[in-house]
Amino acid sequence: MDRALQASRSSFAERHIAEASARRRRQLVAVALFALVAACLPLFVTDVYTLNVVILTLMYLALSTGWNILGGYCGQISLGHAIYFGIGAYGTVLLYMMAGVVPWIGLLVSAALAAGLALALGYFCFRLAGHYYTIATIVIAEAALLLVLNWDWTGAALGLQLPFGPDSWATLQFGRTKVPYFYFVLALSLLAWLTAWIIEGARWGYWWRAVKDDAEAAGSLGVNIFYSKMGASAISAFFTAVGGAFYALFTSYIDPNSVFGFRISLLIALPAVLGGIGTLWGPAIGAVLLIPLGEVTRSYIGGSGSGADLVTYGALVVMVSLLRPEGLVSLLHLRKRTRGARP
């Protein structure tokens, strides 16, 4: 091969790699700045209602980032993540109430349990393609909801109330102030984001995206499709369960519908869908937009059950799907794309 051509090719590759690693460094700096600003929030936000909304936003940010690992990078659209959320919530509370296991351990145990369940379910469900997979996830979560609703040991439809204890980081219970929960969930969302960031740069991150874009082609190039899906699914379930455990501690009361219900599956998936499926910032952008908007419409237009929040979610999803199928994050690239030269 022509040596000059080869040289120009390798310099192109080098430049590409250098650009990519510079971009990844910039992403880290950006998230550090965001985290710093966010960490100062409790100094300014003293209103309990607002802090509540901020905490929920961060929780769904973390959850949707976790969902995105399976749904976005690996292309497996799950609308049944509530099952992992519910296991995290119920597992932590039950371990604490029945065996006195501190929530820190309970949370890890139930998250590991959720990841194991994701592997077991994945073993059967990842043979299903596209819509078939999505529907199976809905059905499985619904079956879990039915079981918990009718199982006396888990409190059945009445749910479980965490016993009140003194405020402490050991039991993760804070009755007087919500600020510690804010820092907990901030750390969780940072952890989820970092995991996604690592995946984007790691070899298996490339494998997963290859599986999403064209499973057959990826398979022919030696990517193990099945293991890719299984790995993504376990990580995704783990974060979802930790989110569920957090939710249980934060609200200190859980019932089947509030943690295993379809609404949770929906709220986990929607931020990523709105912000941009398979993108690093998509779930964050989606959550920051969607959750406060939903909470505000619910509390100002009418109490829950009025349906105003559903209309808001629905209208947003339809609009974004039709106008910006790549998600809202693509709006950020508009400027760059028009400025940069395109071959």
Place this chain on the structure above:
Amino acid sequence: MALSFEAILQVLLSGLLMGLIYALVASGLSLIFGLMDVVNFAHGEFLMVAMYLMFGLVTVTGLDPLLLWPVVTACLFLLGSGVYLGIIRYTMRAKTNRGMVQVFTTFGLGLILMGLAQSLLSPDYRSIGHTWISGKSVSVAGIYMPLPQLVGGVASVAAFVLIWLMITRTDFGKALEATREDAGAVALVGIDKNLIFTLGWGFGGALSGLAGSILATFFYIYPSVGSSFLLTAFVTVALGGFGSVYGALAAGIIIGLVEATTAVILTPALKSLGVFTVYLAVVVLRPRGLFGSS
């Protein structure tokens, strides 16, 4: 638990009747999927709209629901084709994430419809009181059949016969089959793909309109009524094989029977559990469903 022969027959028969209605609910979903590979996640809300429409028409006109079946069915035909022309048509143009775009567009539409029903019509449960067939039943050899369900089952069978006739005996049916095989090639022989899709969505809507009309006479009407039926419809369609309308009929009957038996063996609260189990077992063994082609 010892059940008499009559009791067993009774359970199976009511399961069969309900299964025929599940099949009808699923048929529209299956028709649209077979035609263009789109799963209509708003299908349950179409059903809900049909039920409210029936409720409203009965309240306003004072006519019997039986007379209003054609009206509701026609209205839902318009809704279905309108949704295609107004929304779905544009999702077909998406260059990236097309499958996802279609899932979430129809899904969002369902949320809007459900939310609107909740805010405009209140979450209250409603039911249509007195009709020609409500509260009556037919008794054959000691087996008791509620008339509304019986009429619904018969109407469902009739609808499937009509679908079969339409697909096999009319030009539209041939065009539908051709479009289903290869949407690109039909344009070359002068079939307007867009028209076929519009009509396909119209018929999908009309089938949910008919199902809603039937259900409105004996089921409670509330904003989220569609969700539970949609889940059953998904299971039916996945069990029968996506896109196979006759598969939906067979699967609907299976699901009705399984549900009725589970309700007797376990408890009525867990009746869906049997259905979910059968579905998962079949789908794990045969990912394409019972009658689905690969």
